[in-house]
Amino acid sequence: MSLWTAEEAAAATGGQAVGDWRVDGISIDTRSIAEGDLFVALKAARDGHDFVAQALEKGAGAALVSRRPEGVGDDAPLLLVDDVQTGLEALGRAGRARTDARVIAVTGSVGKTSTKEMLARMLSDQGRTHSAVASYNNHWGVPLTLARMPRDTEFAVIEIGMNHPGEISPLAKQARPHVAMVTTVAPVHLEAFDGIEGIAAEKAAIMDGLEPGGVAILNADIAEAPILQSVAKRVTRDVQWCGTGTGPIAPTYHLTGTTLRGDETEAEVTLPNAQTHRLHIQSLGAHFAMNALGALACLAALDLDLAKAVQSLSLWSPVTGRGARETVSLGAGQGEILLLDDSYNANPTSVAAALAVLAATPCAGRRIAYLGDMKELGPQEQRLHSDLADLDAVQALDEIHCIGPLMGALHAALPADKRGGHYATSDDVRADLAGQIAAGDVVLAKGSLSMALAKVVDGIRELGHGEATF
Known part of the structure; x- marks a missing residue:
């Protein structure tokens, strides 16, 4: 058809x-x-x-x-x-209206794409599932995803993002989700907002599109949780909170333990009915455990098979540029390096998470980070870059190379024994890579998309022959 x-x-x-x-x-x-x-x-x-x-x-x-x-x-x-944009939106609304699909919409300052991919992987084993490709989460990406939805779709996952106030609500109303999830709120796109409270209010606008009887899945650990709560109270009676119990609101979906082991993450979770599950994730990072907990809560909201969902989750792994792990062989008998490709985007929260992953990754050589500017942070941008030097994870790293003018603030704040080079562009880094990385090293590349850290990733691959580890 x-x-x-x-x-x-x-x-x-x-x-x-x-x-x-x-x-x-x-x-x-x-x-x-x-x-x-x-x-x-x-x-x-x-x-x-x-x-x-x-x-x-x-x-x-x-x-x-x-x-x-x-x-x-x-x-x-x-x-x-x-008008073509208006026509695409109308086609998207019609695509959404003609299916009986149960729809989950996801937003958040960090983790929305990974969570969307987790959900798509888990749902695909329980019915015909449709989701956005890549990060199609803006004014054309959302209606395009809806217009592409097959008629017989049973489950759909729609990712919704923003750069400025007022963007999320109209997109959520196009998607009309049965479940709306906010992964977290963080200082991202600050230059367009008065403060993080404004970002929280904008993320909460995803609930404007909830279908009658819809469910909100929210982060209980963040300081801005009460802002999300005030919006949720106006739009739905069914609000589920995910967290560790350390935030301002008690979680209904409780992350009771997280273990980082090798290149994998295990998490113990307790559901509202006191049922417990152990989640197995093929990537390292406590942030993945929180995203997985929220994804599980979304499936519970749709009354799906959670035991099967946990099994499906164990088969998920991050996509390229968003935490994917890759071994790079340096040639016969010359050993390997491990590349952590998180080059797609960056903000203070996601960089902190990526550095924590690098610090926890087993390593026979050195732990090296290439960090590019974090964009759209407003007047606080210099401080938010220099503050990265105070992260506990930095103590476990051997060398941090900084790329871009804003990362100059971090370069100056780093301890001398951690301070690598400071480069204007990713092309400049690429020319120096051969002398900076050796067998046994674990290397992270992370930066805002415009900083083109993907060029650094490609340069590292060119040191040998890349082979995905999962």
């Missing part, structure tokens, strides 16, 4: 279909478009209308446009709408 017919898509968007077409997928990028996709001509860095002809040449089944592009024939399969 096709994802969308011309008639269905026109009815959903109020647009005009040109031709009698059917599409099996939706794409916004001609580089990855598949035959039979609907190409959505969004305006971003460039106008998507400039690529419609190319998309059709590559086999696109139709294109969603606001005008007939140049070089496109009169008989080309199109869906003409007044």
